[in-house]
Amino acid sequence: MHVMEGFLPGPWWQIWFAISLPVIIYGIYKLNELIKDKRDLLPLLAVAGAYIFILSSLKLPSVTGSCSHPTGTGLAAILFGPAISAVLGLIVLLYQALFLAHGGLTTLGANVFSMGIAGPVIAFIIYKACTKAGLNFYIAVFLACALGDLATYVVTSIELALAFPAQIGGVLTSFKAFATIFALTQVPLAIIEGAITVLIFKYVIQVKSDVLIKLNVLSETGLRKIKEMTT
């Protein structure tokens, strides 16, 4: 869910830029390190970025009938980890602003924070925690993506609520108001995105499972277990 250009007044858009910047710098540092080590990763990351862009321009079947699209952040976080997802998220959000007019330039900081940082971090933590707890891989993916999506939407609501506090009850009241209004589209969307990501992984495991081992998403024993379970 993108915050549109001009929606956030100063000083809030500057603040979100200031918060996002260190994470992006850390992500670029991580990226540099990774590429120095394995040079063949850059083209793959590039294609992954393009993939996320295309994914986010696909229209999802939505219950409420509004125009909704997957964010792809959960997928990116599971595949590449949150630091690199942040850099990919920055580039993809910039392209979305310039190609599809989703989001904006002054609100880029806020959007990067909600969609490129908060969402992937939550998704990644949940995915790791679920696999540690020995949960089924598909359930872990579903929870990570759905909750990552919800985290994005909650953070966006917080961003808007901080910028426009209510006169009675302050930030908390306006947060509730923004969250309720956006929940109409965002909650079904999160569930659908979780389900679709599960199906994507199911499909990838069937056709080209070695990719997931290369990216350290799954161990070989884990993969064998999943394959045995489905057959």
Place this chain on the structure above:
Amino acid sequence: MNNLLDDYALSSPLRHSNNWIKLTVVAAGVLGGVSAASPVTPLFIAVCMGFAAVFLAKVPVKFYLKLIALPLGFAATGSIVILFFFGTGYEIASIDTLGVNLAIRSQGLNMAVLVMARTLSGMCCLFFLALSTPMVELFSVLKTSRVPDVVIELSMLIYRYIFVLLEVAVSIKFAQTVRLGYKDLMSSLHSTAMLAGTLFIRSWEQGERLYIAMDSRCYDGKLAMFSSKKPVKAFELVLTSIYIISIITISFATKNITIV
């Protein structure tokens, strides 16, 4: 889906004007709009950018209006919240729903209108940039402004592969649609997932091939770029200066204007 704004930018007559002057115009509009205290300045910026897009960049009017209508939907939902919950002042109207009294106050109304105007002006600026400057031109701007090489490199490759993958995605989607893949909610869920999964595998293979191709051509982490020199025309300079000066004067002159 395959109607990207970049296509319009590539055939725009403004494509060959200086990048920096276009960016200055957009930056002035974006900053002027977002820091405006009254809705007059953002509306002025929106009208100017709209005129520039339609008359200078020769974008079809109908297409442009449709483009603007989309993001305003989001702004409208957000503004409703501001309308009811923000600010103090005297009550203009109130609705009793389910025992909860929702009141529109003067400050809330002012803020909602201001935010709508700001969003409109911001979107118009963004559209002007998107419709007049292709991404290829912006890469050279990024390079001169010392953005880390990895990021530029990554952006360029992503840009290229967006178009490659888009073509694949569109043809898969066509094939699925004619086979009734989107006839109801369940089948469209399955079709979307299959499309996304296939696209992932395709893009992965594409990426491996790209690495081999680039490596065999001695790729060392830097793609050379050609950026042609585009001098600023006097006419453009004058127009831009008038535009910026009028934004500043209007925002000072209308500082205290409010709706109610």
